[in-house]
Amino acid sequence: MNTVYETRRKKLENYLGEQQIELAMITAPSNVFYYTGFNSDPHERFMALVFDMRKGEITLFVPLLDESSAALASDIQKIIPISDAEEPFEVVSNTLGADIATFGVEMKALSLFRYNGLKSFYPKATVSNIEDAVNAQRIKKSAHEIKAAQKAIDIIEKVLAEGIKTVKIGMSENELTAELEFLMRKFGADGPSFSTIVLSGEKSALPHGSPGERAFEKGDFLLIDMGVIKDGYCSDITRTFVIGEATEEQKAIYQIVLESNKAGINAVKAGVELKSIDIAARNVISEKGYGDYFNNRVGHGLGIEVHEEPSVHEGNTAIAEKGLLFTIEPGIYLPELGGVRIEDIVYINDDGEAQVLTSYPKELQVL
Template sequence: MNQRLQSFSQWLQEQNISFALITSTPNVFYLSGFYSDPHERLLALLVFPNSEPMLVCPQMEVSQAKRAGWQYDTLGYSDTDNPWELIYKNINARQVVPEQIAIEKSHLSLERYEQLHTYFPVRSFLNAEEKLRELRMIKDEKEIVILRQAAELADFGVDIGIKALAEGKTELDIIATIEYELKKKGVREMSFATMVLTGQKTADPHGVPGLATVQHGDFVLFDLGVVLDGYCSDITRTVVVGKATDEQKTIYETVLKAQLAAIHASRPGTEIGSIDKEARAIIEQAGYGAYFTHRVGHGLGIEVHEYPSMNATNTMPLQRGMVFTIEPGIYVPSIGGVRIEDDVFITDDGVETLTSYPKELLTI
């Protein structure tokens, strides 16, 4: 078994868990190397403490799993099969008598839990997610290589968007240009819905792009990322169209100062909460504390938002191999908003910034 499966299987042994049923696409991918979104159909990975794992997927995806490198048993089922019954028969054939089963409690639906419990009325269902988060939080060298490449493509996307800026263009016009050029680079999927916001819409951290047009004097905010080989990138840059006002400059320079300070503070052993506090203190001292309305960042990897959560109450120390975003922002409804976001990687003795698009205030 690969190292990830071995580590997870060892945990099952330590916890006296009969087997784990992993059903979320990201965690199945992490453990198996097979990425699938089966829609309403069941995708599952059965991991055992003392025997080889088994993948459960629609029959039409079995060949894809093998091409992805899956070398163990695969239980393929048709649309007329009951996959839970097939799982039950397979577990019985292995002579496993389940007592405790590990599942992803935040992912397994009530309907699927009831199916599972019907076939396996065990004394307890334990949550596997904390262990999987712990494993996924520390990236290996192969993952870092992919994340660097994904970050480079995010830089490219921002560059395309800024070059496409012109007064009168709509937010969706610019998004179409960004995604078209990225697809020409081989990007099949974005990490999330690409965000281009202009004017006062930039004051909404999760604004929805539409037919608003770029006007002279606007802040324009770009927030985008790509999925590359199953891993996400995430970058935000903010520019001004035309000449920036004094307050726009102050807001921008405050966010940039906060972001750089947070990156500088990121090193092994530092408490995560102190990174948020470092950025927040600078923004508060400038008088904009009430306009910084979210945490300073989030973990990044197979999912665009994963552990650790970079919030002020998190006392976990940073460790080598963690990858996360640092993205402070100021959002003033009457003026607009600024967010500056980079993807960073904790090294043996410091931090490496994976995204590299310039951060000085650009006026277009």
């Protein structure tokens, strides 16, 4: 019986055959995981899943130190280790032969350094981009993938619920970050899916600011944006709180962002242009006079990576389809006062409707 990975590889092989690509090289670690089940960051070392369409063979090239792990985690039979002393493309050439006319690669994943290495051993080969085909597969999530993502979501919501209990005036952003990341591991995460963002007071107006030594004060906005990885899939959630006591202005701004978040979610369904989702959320903020203070897209795809396709922005005319998984995260960021962001994860289910996978309360909480 075919594994989920074999099914995915077969779909890519069909595309490669149609495009008459002789050799395809998958090097992005997230894509190697998608097609094999082996999840590893090789850092500066070479790792590639190679489809040899001439022979109908698939080979996984890995750093020597990862050979055993790859054999345990993946369903690929032919695994070739490469030591730190070896030239990767010399090993590829010796293994697969040097007479190759067409090479398929992921354009964003292949550095100029690696491209030069490829061309030094395959100088006559035509190199073409297969990344769009890979992304077209990955963008539509299976029931298995949604189940995996839900595990990561459940963990991060538990972390948030427990973590905010420790918040007190005088605590620093770094201290709360440490508490949250401890809880991630305690509750079963494999690690954070990105650097945890904890921002207070005026710093919360920095959409992707970094936690520091700033101590929490009464009346601060407290913005927490974080996620975890669990079994290869990511979560990402943002909630904004007020410490001590909220002013009427803070309550009003929060309510606008909450209405924007709900408008964005309500606009989600199969068959609409992705831009319409962004515009629905953006219009709420613009109509209240804060359009200049919402300067990012409303959402991004989520899955094996914390940022993947689709990009939900006001210029994206692609059509929303069943199987898409992405965030809805409008915000208002006011210099000096601070910012509010509310982020949920939405899935377009088999009925073509929006299914919100996050469940953490969104009404303003004063800590």
